[in-house]
Amino acid sequence: MKNLQQITVIGMGLLGGSVTLSILRSLNGVKAVGYSHRESTRNRARELCIASEIADDMNEAVKGADIVILATPIYTFERIFKEIASSIKPGAIITDVGSTKVLPHRWGEKIFSKDVAYVGSHPIAGSEKSGVDYARDDLLVGAKCIVTRKKKTNEEAVKTLVQFWAALGSRVSVMSPAEHDRIFGSVSHLPHVVAVALVNASNFEQLKYAGKGFIDTSRIASGPSNVWSDILLSNTSNTARGIDRMIKQLSTIKEAIEKDDQRKLANLLEKARTKRAELIDYKISKKELL
Amino acid sequence: MKNLQQITVIGMGLLGGSVTLSILRSLNGVKAVGYSHRESTRNRARELCIASEIADDMNEAVKGADIVILATPIYTFERIFKEIASSIKPGAIITDVGSTKVLPHRWGEKIFSKDVAYVGSHPIAGSEKSGVDYARDDLLVGAKCIVTRKKKTNEEAVKTLVQFWAALGSRVSVMSPAEHDRIFGSVSHLPHVVAVALVNASNFEQLKYAGKGFIDTSRIASGPSNVWSDILLSNTSNTARGIDRMIKQLSTIKEAIEKDDQRKLANLLEKARTKRAELIDYKISKKELL
Numbered sequence: 001m002k003n004l005q006q007i008t009v010i011g012m013g014l015l016g017g018s019v020t021l022s023i024l025r026s027l028n029g030v031k032a033v034g035y036s037h038r039e040s041t042r043n044r045a046r047e048l049c050i051a052s053e054i055a056d057d058m059n060e061a062v063k064g065a066d067i068v069i070l071a072t073p074i075y076t077f078e079r080i081f082k083e084i085a086s087s088i089k090p091g092a093i094i095t096d097v098g099s100t101k102v103l104p105h106r107w108g109e110k111i112f113s114k115d116v117a118y119v120g121s122h123p124i125a126g127s128e129k130s131g132v133d134y135a136r137d138d139l140l141v142g143a144k145c146i147v148t149r150k151k152k153t154n155e156e157a158v159k160t161l162v163q164f165w166a167a168l169g170s171r172v173s174v175m176s177p178a179e180h181d182r183i184f185g186s187v188s189h190l191p192h193v194v195a196v197a198l199v200n201a202s203n204f205e206q207l208k209y210a211g212k213g214f215i216d217t218s219r220i221a222s223g224p225s226n227v228w229s230d231i232l233l234s235n236t237s238n239t240a241r242g243i244d245r246m247i248k249q250l251s252t253i254k255e256a257i258e259k260d261d262q263r264k265l266a267n268l269l270e271k272a273r274t275k276r277a278e279l280i281d282y283k284i285s286k287k288e289l290l
Numbered sequence: 291m292k293n294l295q296q297i298t299v300i301g302m303g304l305l306g307g308s309v310t311l312s313i314l315r316s317l318n319g320v321k322a323v324g325y326s327h328r329e330s331t332r333n334r335a336r337e338l339c340i341a342s343e344i345a346d347d348m349n350e351a352v353k354g355a356d357i358v359i360l361a362t363p364i365y366t367f368e369r370i371f372k373e374i375a376s377s378i379k380p381g382a383i384i385t386d387v388g389s390t391k392v393l394p395h396r397w398g399e400k401i402f403s404k405d406v407a408y409v410g411s412h413p414i415a416g417s418e419k420s421g422v423d424y425a426r427d428d429l430l431v432g433a434k435c436i437v438t439r440k441k442k443t444n445e446e447a448v449k450t451l452v453q454f455w456a457a458l459g460s461r462v463s464v465m466s467p468a469e470h471d472r473i474f475g476s477v478s479h480l481p482h483v484v485a486v487a488l489v490n491a492s493n494f495e496q497l498k499y500a501g502k503g504f505i506d507t508s509r510i511a512s513g514p515s516n517v518w519s520d521i522l523l524s525n526t527s528n529t530a531r532g533i534d535r536m537i538k539q540l541s542t543i544k545e546a547i548e549k550d551d552q553r554k555l556a557n558l559l560e561k562a563r564t565k566r567a568e569l570i571d572y573k574i575s576k577k578e579l580l
Contacts, residue, residue: 124501144499173499186492187500191507194488197539199562201532202476207569209434209463210477211414213510215570215579217481220503222566225559232547232555242491243544247537249487254533257522265522269515272489276512279497280505289505 004030004164008065010058010080012036012045015097015126016071017135020051022168025137035061036132045132059087067164069121070096074230077104081111090115093157097123099184100234101148101177109150117157120148120177122184123170130224141169142287148177185238192228193243195221294320294454298355300348300370302326302335305387305416306361307425310341312458315427325351326422335422349377357454359411360386364520367394371401380405383447387413389474390524391438391467399440407447410438410467412474413460420514431459432577438467475528482518483533485511 007023009016012034023032034051035058036042045054055061062068062084070077077096088094094116096104101120108118125143145165149158162172175183198214199221207214232239256265283289297313299306302324313322324341325348326332335344345351352358352374360367367386378384384406386394391410398408415433435455439448452462465473488504489511497504522529546555573579 124499144501146499183496183499186496187504190491191488191504193540193543194484195507196559196562197536197543198481198484199566200558201480201535201539202565204565204568206473206476207565208572209414209436209473210569210573211434214477214481215573216506216509217485218562218566219506221559221562222570223559223563225556225563228559229552229556232543233550233552236547236550240544240548243540243547245491246487247540249491250483250533250537250540253483253487253522254530257526257533258530260523260526262519262523266515266519268490269486269511269513269518272486272508272511273513273515275492275494275497276489276508278494279500280512282498283500283505 004066004160006031006033006065007067007069007164008033008035008055008062009051009069009071010035010061010084011071012041012050012054012132012135013071014130014132014134015123015139016069017045017048017050017132018125018137018139019069019071019097019123019168021135021137022140024052026168033061033065041132048132048135050132050135059084062087064089065092067093067095067161070094070098072096073227074098074100074103074234078107078111081107085111085113085116088112088116092116093161094118095121095161097121098234099188099231101146101180103234105148105150105177117154119153119157119161120146120180121161121165122146122148122180123165124188125170130227138169140165143170144288145170145172146180147172147174148180149174150176181235182238185235185242189232189235189239190242190246192220192223193232193239194246195219294356294450296321296323296355297357297359297454298323298325298345298351299341299359299361300325300351300374301361302331302340302344302422302425303361304420304422304424305413305429306359307335307338307340307422308415308427308429309359309361309387309413309458311425311427312430314342316458323351323355331422338422338425340422340425349374352377354379355382357383357385357451360384360388362386363517364388364390364393364524368397368401371397375401375403375406378402378406382406383451384408385411385451387411388524389478389521391436391470393524395438395440395467407444409443409447409451410436410470411451411455412436412438412470413455415460420517428459430455433460434578435460435462436470437462437464438470439464440466471525472528475525475532479522479525479529480532480536482510482513483522483529484536485509 020032020034032051035055123145125139165172195218310322310324322341325345332344413435415429455462485508
C-alpha cells in the first residue's frame with residue numbers, strides 16, 4: 001500500500017462516513033476526503049469530524065485521490081463515474097461499496113480510460129440505521145469485505161484494494177462480480193425480500209401480539225427502501241430465482257401441513273434446524289459470531 | 291387467588307421449569323410440584339432445585355393440586371388429560387402452555403368432568419434454547435400471556451388463572467381459542483415457517499458469506515422441530531392461509547423486480563419499513579421492547 005496519500009469517499013452515509021473514520025483511525029498520514037451532495041450532510045460531517053476534509057464540490061474532492069470510493073446508492077454510480085472521469089488522476093483506483101457488483105463493473109469498465117482501474121468492493125457491514133450520525137470508526141473491523149475483479153482487471157489495483165480493506169480491519173475475499181451477485185442474491189437479497197413480504201403479509205392489529213420471533217425475522221425490512229430497491233433491481237435474475245426457491249419451500253411445507261404429514265413436516269423443520277446449527281458453528285469457528 | 295396451596299407442572303423443559311421456578315419466586319407458601327416422564331430430567335430438575343418437589347409418578351404429582359399445568363408438546367395433551375382425569379381433585383383448574391388453543395380446549399372439555407375446569411394458557415416466552423437447564427425464574431416477567439376461554443368456561447377458574455399468571459409477572463389478555471389461533475397463526479407460526487423455508491432454500495457453501503441479516507431472519511428456525519411440527523399441525527388452516535398470503539407477497543415483489551418497476555418495488559419496501567417502524571414504536575410504548 002505504498003504511496004497512498006489521499007482517499008476520497010463520495011457519499012457520507014452510515015457506510016461512507018464509517019470508511020473515512022476508519023481511514024483516520026487506521027491509515028496514519030493518509031488524507032481522507034469526504035463529499036456529499038447534500039449541504040446539510042456536509043455540515044453535519046464537518047461537525048462530527050468524520051474526515052480530514054469535507055469538499056463542497058465532487059470534482060474537487062476526487063482530484064489527487066489515489067483511491068476513490070463511491071458510497072452512494074447503486075443507481076447513482078453510472079452518472080457519478082461520468083461526472084468524475086475527467087478529474088481522476090492517472091493510476092487511480094475507483095471502487096464502490098455497493099451491494100451488487102455486476103453492474104458497477106460494467107459501468108466502470110465502460111466509462112473510465114485504461115489508466116484508471118475500476119475494482120469492485122462490498123464491505124458486509126451496516127445496520128438498519130442509516131445516516132452519517134451512525135458512522136463508526138470500527139464498523140469495518142472484523143467485517144467481511146468482498147473485492148471483485150474480472151480477468152482483465154488490473155492486478156496491482158486489486159492487490160492495493162485488498163490491502164486497503166484489510167488495513168481497516170476487514171476480512172477480504174476476492175471473487176468475480178458474477179459469483180458475488182449469485183452468492184449475495186441468496187444470502188442477503190433473498191432474506192430482505194422475505195422479511196418485507198412477511199411484514200406486508202401481516203395485519204397490524206394482530207402484530208400487536210407479536211413476540212421476539214417476528215421482530216427478529218422481520219428486522220431487515222427496516223432497511224432504507226431506496227437503497228434496497230436499487231440493490232434488488234441491480235440483481236434481478238438471482239433475486240427472482242431465490243424467490244422461486246423460497247415459494248417452492250413454502251409450498252412443500254404447506255403441503256405437509258395440509259396432508260397432516262407429521263414425519264415429513266418434522267423432517268423439513270429438522271433439516272433447517274440442523275443446517276442453521278452448522279452455520280452458527282461455522283460462524284463461531286471463524287470468529288464472525290460470539 | 292385465595293386458597294392456592296399446590297400447583298403441579300407436568301413437563302420440565304425450558305418453560306415448565308421456568309413456571310415452577312417462578313412460583314417459588316413469586317407465590318410464597320404455594321407448593322410447586324414438577325413431573326417429567328424422563329428420569330434423567332427429573333434428576334436434573336432436583337439438582338437444580340427447580341420445584342418444591344419433583345414427583346416420580348404423574349398421578350401422584352397432580353393429586354391435591356389446585357392448578358395443573360401441562361408444559362409438554364401439544365400432541366401429548368389428550369393422552370395426559372385422560373391419564374390424570376381420575377386423580378384430579380374436584381374444583382381444580384387444568385391448563386397448559388401450548389402454543390395453539392383450539393385443540394386443547396376441545397380435548398379438555400371432552401375429557402374432564404364438570405367439577406374440573408379447563409382453561410387455556412399461552413405464555414409468550416421462550417427461547418430457541420430448550421431443556422430444563424435453561425429454565426429461569428424471570429422468564430415470565432413482562433411476558434405476554436394469553437388466557438383462552440369459551441362462553442361456557444367457568445368464570446371463577448378464568449379469574450384465578452389470570453391472577454396466577456399476573457402474579458408471576460406476566461401481562462395477561464383473555465380471548466377465545468379461535469381468535470388466539472388466528473392471531474398466532476399470523477404472528478408466530480407463519481414467521482416460523484418462513485424462517486425454515488428460507489434456510490432450506492439456501493445453499494450451505496453460499497451461507498458461509500451470510501451476514502447478520504440472514505442470521506436474524508432465520509433465528510427461529512433453530513427451535514425444536516418436534517415442538518414446532520406439533521404447533522403447525524394443530525393450527526393447520528390458519529398456517530396454510532398465512533403461507534398463501536406470504537407466497538402472494540413474494541410473487542408481487544418478484545413481479546415488480548422482473549418488470550424493473552422501481553416505483554412499485556420501492557413502495558412495497560417502504561410499506562414494510564413504515565409498518566415495522568410503527569410496530570416497534572407500539573412495542574416500545576408498551577415496554578415490550580427497550
